[in-house]
Amino acid sequence: MIRYDALAALPVRGALPALHDALEGHGTAVLVAPPGTGKTTLVPLALAGLLGEGPARRVVVAEPRRIAARAAARRMAWLLGEKPGASVGYTVRGERVVGRHTRVEVVTTGVLLQRLQRDQELTGVDVAVLDECHERHLDADTTAAFLWDVRQALRPELRLVAASATTDAEGWARLLGGAPVIEARGVSYPVEVVWAPPARPVRPPHGMRVDPALLAHVASVVRRALTERDGDVLCFLPGVGEISRVAGQLGALRDVDVLQAHGRAPAAVQDAVLSPGARRRVVLATSVAESSLTVPGVRVVVDAGLAREPRVDHARGLSALTTVRASRAAARQRAGRAGREAPGTVYRCWAEAEDARLPRFPAPEIKVADLTAFALQAACWGDPDASGLALLDPPPGGAMAAARSVLTAVGAVDPAGRATERGVRLARLGLHPRLGRALLDAGGSGTGASGTGVAGAGGPDGVAEVVALLSEEPPREYGDDLVSALRAARRGGDAYGARWRAETRRLRATLGEGDGRRAHGVPEDSLAGLVAALAFPERVARKDGGSYLMVSGTRAELSEASALRGAPWIAVAVADRPVGKGHARVQLGAVVDEATARLAAGALLAEREEVHWADGDVVARRVERLGAVELAVRPLRDADPGLVRGALLEGLRQEGFGLLRWSAGADVLRKRLAFLRWHLGEPWPDVRDDALHARVDEWLEPELGRARRRADLARIDAGQALARLLPWASGEAARLDELAPERIVVPSGSRIRIDYDDPGQPVLAVKVQEMFGLQRSPEIAGVPLLVHLLSPAGRPAAVTADLASFWKDGYKGVRAELRGRYPKHPWPEDPATAEPTRHTKARLGK
Structure with missing residues (x-):
């Protein structure tokens, strides 16, 4: 008996005429109704014609969660005075309560996705209602896109309703081809x-x-x-x-x-x-x-x-x-x-x-989510990159690329991204593709497409149990050892155990009933590890010091009380990253051996020559790797010259060009060139490290090509090599000594070395007496030298770039301070007109 009094109290009833008109005229609608108005319970009943008004239709309502799907179906059945399974039923993973006369079926979005992949026309369904669209779950967004495709390409008569308490109504209306927006007012209290x-x-x-x-x-x-x-x-x-x-x-x-x-x-x-x-x-x-x-x-x-x-x-x-x-x-x-x-x-x-x-x-x-399952759904739908799907937000390119990489590794898609036969089967398992791969390959139904060669290793019963355990993370009190958690689930009378048993039955049915044994030829402990490794091959990890190194390159740690501690190899099923840590922390895993690791992560197995710079020299070896994990290492005697050259260059980048032999002249040449580059630019070469690395072929060959180790670098004459960068073709190289001389003649006749340590302003360090009579500071390439005037003992007395000003103003103080200390040296009152000298008064005959 229909409870009309309860139905009449639902505020959404006032929006039903407009909703019917929208669906009759446009075929789609967006229903915005506050919580408690009856949008989830009254609207489907009305659309199905179960309230005595309108034609009889079959309505599918998609809810984001199992608890909501069951609750909605029970509430609608109560409103009709029936039990679930009569006019109103529901289907969630592992549970179906639907009868021959069911006209409203409430399902989870995941179930509806599976149904659409099996029957793209959604045969027999007249209206599809997507409830709680505002939550933006991935399955709901995908289902909406697929349903719009069905309506556009196959069944224009299929009616679609996007319903939510609060939503981006304009966005959903746009997505559904300009659908009318129907708003229902609710009874709200402060x-x-x-x-x-x-x-x-x-x-x-x-x-x-x-x-x-x-x-x-x-x-x-x-x-x-x-x-x-x-x-x-x-x-x-x-x-x-x-x-x-x-x-x-x-x-x-x-x-x-x-x-x-x-x-x-x-x-x-x-x-x-x-x-x-x-x-x-x-x-x-x-x-x-x-x-x-x-x-x-x-x-x-x-x-x-x-x-x-x-x-x-x-x-x-x-x-x-x-x-x-x-x-x-x-x-x-x-x-x-x-x-x-x-x-x-x-x-x-x-x-x-x-x-x-x-x-x-x-x-x-x-x-923000892992898009592997979404990418497989899109590939099976015929749109591998999802570019043609009607989505409110496009999937991020990086996440899609990562998803395709996983799908390729498990044989679900071909190189073009199209779903393979194996991929179609994986999509229909109702599991993440990783777990689907493990179920098929370990359970005896694998096709070998994933490259593991382990089909039939386990058997439906045992494999289904482990996969069911991984499909919903078990309670933390079950521990971090997958085998122990499996035994806890078997004996547990808690809610998780009940759900685990139901999922195990579903997966066994998917594979075909087992023979009563939990594994065929594989011990239970090994089977758990095999399934985890097949599902997460990049998380197979080997003990490395106090932690484990995954084949992905990520480090993982076990808790102090972990039952897995000490195992040489483990497969990590669940992990997180602790606060402030760069590595992972294992929450659930299983012990495996090296053979299982090689089997499960075989796509990452490689043997190659590795030549690199390490510990200050070239290291050449032949390495067998499972991803980031080294399995075997042998010295390499005749390494490829190109790899050796790359290692030497890496050494030069890490430790600098000081690895070469730098004579005093070579060091000065580099500094002189840096000065000319600073002030004159082209064609004088840039001799900073980055620039020299960029032009290494021009100046360090053929010496670099003949080198094999650090000692060979130390024999390369850096100055001779660097000279190759001089602008010989333009003829400017001949002016090097003119523009940036190593030494300059000062008034006393001495040839004094120029210090080019600062390319912006080179320094001339010379005794005061040797500069007497010089009115202007000396220049090179038009740049005044910074003159460091020294005492007779060679100690700094003054610094100037303007000698005329120094003779006029600064010299008096220097003369007063040093004349008494060095009486044997000349200290004329007028240095600007005095005779320069590098000798004492005695040598001068005074």
Whole structure:
């Protein structure tokens, strides 16, 4: 019996006529409806004609999460007075509740993607509704693009609705060919904002880590809210681990039930969250409760201000969820939960001044996530680079290139990026392509396309168990050893164990039923490592000192208590990067041997000659490598001359041209050339290190070509080689001694060496008496020399670039200071007219 009273109370009912008109006239529509208006439950029923109005249609509703899909289907079935599986059913991974007469089917976006890949026409479906578009999940964006392709190319009669509480309505309307935007008004109640920051600063989130001090503060704010306000409390936290810790800190609250709402919660707990309670409740939830679910009875929201988003560290080959500050849009959504049924309150666990610094919207997954699965979906759809897909944001080029590299390595795409037969099968497994590769190759269904040659190594039962464990990261209390975690899942009676068993059954069915054994010829411990290595070949790692070196080149560490410590080889399945560290930290892995490492990462196995500069000399060797890991090394006697030359050049870059033999004359020649380049420019050569490296072929050959080691460099006459850069062709080289002489004749007749250490202004260091009578400072190439006037003992007495001024003003002070100290030397009163000399008075006959 249809519950018309409940249906009539849903505000979205007023928008139904406009929505029907939009779909009849345009075929697409964007529905913007606030939370609690009934867009997820009433609209599909109306579009399917199940409320006695309009034609009978089959409607598919895509939700971003399994918990939301099941909840929506149950709510619609309740509104019709039925049970799920009659007029309304649902399909999520591993669970299908649909009957012969089902007209509304609620699915996850992942399930709808799989269905579209199998049946691009989406046969039998009249209307597709994409719910919660604002969350910008990658599967949802991809599904929308595929559905638009279907409507454009195959089924123009297919109706599409993009529905959300808050969304970029104009962007979605544009994406759906100028679709009309229908807005439904909701019944909203005022929500008071209480700013409740921690009393002392807390550390910002990093990776999956959240400061325990913040979680303790959130628990205290929940207790405060229970005291200050009436009604149930909905507390938003970033993940399951944080929910569990806060639940433990709340302890046994008197006359209050503490419930945990997240995608991993048992069905019974999810049902309890979505139903009114007999006692007051505290519901600890992830972002799943922002918009996908309605939690009745909530009058208070406590917002920790954090969220989880996917991130990829391409430099280290790591991809995982990371904790970030929640966006302002998410904060508004969360606060709105307190005002669904009556006026409410939101306690925000951050300072009001911080609010303006929060990001406006969450980052679209396509911009930050691992795109391997997306790239495979696009390739199977026939658009390998996704350039023809109707997407709100294009995929980043670097992330797509990294994704194609992975897909090529597992044999999913050909060199042109098109999906192979193996790739199509991988796309239909409902797994990340990495895990799909492991399932097929280790489970006996591999085609050999990935180049591993391990098909049939395991067997459906055991392989399915390990892959199921990797498809949803197990609880941290299971430990970091994959084998131990597998045994914990088998004996565990927790919610994770139940989901793991369901996924294992699904994967076994995908491969074909096993024979009851968990592996064929492969011990259980070895099988776990093989599967992990096949899924993550670049994360196979060998012990190297106190850490492990992955074949990708990233270093990884194990915790002190890890059961994996001491193993020569491991395969890393899950890792993160600790705060302030450049290496990874292993969260889940398995022991493997070298043979398994070679098998799984065979595409990275290579043997080549390596000649490089190390420890101050040329090192030549033949190296067998598995990526960055050296497996075997042998000395190389007859290395390729080109590689040797490159190593010598690297040595010159690292240690400088001081490796060559620099006589005093060679050193002075380089400085003279630097002076001419500074003041005259071309054709005089640039002799700085970078410039000399750029022209090494012109001045250091053939000597460099004959060299084999550091000692050979030390025998190369740098001055002779450098002379090759002089401008011989123009004839200017002949003027070198004229423009930049090594020595200059001073008034006394002495030939004094010029110091070219500073190319901007060379220095002439000469005794005062040898410059008597000279009115102007000497010049070279039109540049006045900086004259360092010395005492008779050769010590600096004065510095000048203007001798005339010095004789007039500075000389008197020098004469007064030095005349008594050096009485045997002439100190005339008028040096400008005195006879220059390099002798004492006695030698002069005075």
